[in-house]
Amino acid sequence: MIIREQTMCLAIPGQVISINQSASPITAKVNFSGIIREVVVEWIDQVAVNDYVIVHAGFAISKLDQQAALETLQLFEQFEQQQE
Known part of the structure; x- marks a missing residue:
């Protein structure tokens, strides 16, 4: 019997702050709660400044509506406060 270890990817919403179309x-530069990273947004249709995206391994893989993004960020904040 082979048991394979499973890993989990934690996706944190980030807000697009600028896009480099050239x-x-x-x-795009994406803000993850104060941490700015450059990510590839080539795969996302009609991504715009202020959109929220989910990023995996440096690539935006989906857009997230603002309400869902803010609710998710609030849950992360609550979890962090409980850990302190």
């Missing part, structure tokens, strides 16, 4: 692939 890059190939298209990239």
Whole structure:
């Protein structure tokens, strides 16, 4: 019997703060609760500044509506406060 270890990816919403349309692939600066990262947004249709995205391994994989993003960020904040 082979048992494979499962890993989990934790996706935190990030807000797009700028887009570089001239890059190939298209990239954006994304704010993850104060941490700014450049990510590839080539795969996301009609991504715009202020949109929330889910990023995996440096690539935006989906957009998230603002309400869902803010609710998720609030849950992370509550979890962090409970850990202190």
